[in-house]
Amino acid sequence: MANEFRYTAVFEPAEEGGYIVTFPAIPGLATQGETMDEARAMAADCLRAYLESLRKDGEPLPYEAPEGP
16 A cells, blocks of 8 residues: 655745645745636646656655644
């Protein structure tokens, strides 16, 4: 069974329209989309590609503490 990792994505309206997506646990990683659906898809692709590149390079994956009560 593969490990499951979850990262918070923050969606903010862009001044020029659309949405900017950032990941608090991964400074500098960002993407954008014209619609919320596109921004979600772009965020998933961006995060997936970044994590895959870290794995290929043997780098540790960023850690984000799980939320809890």
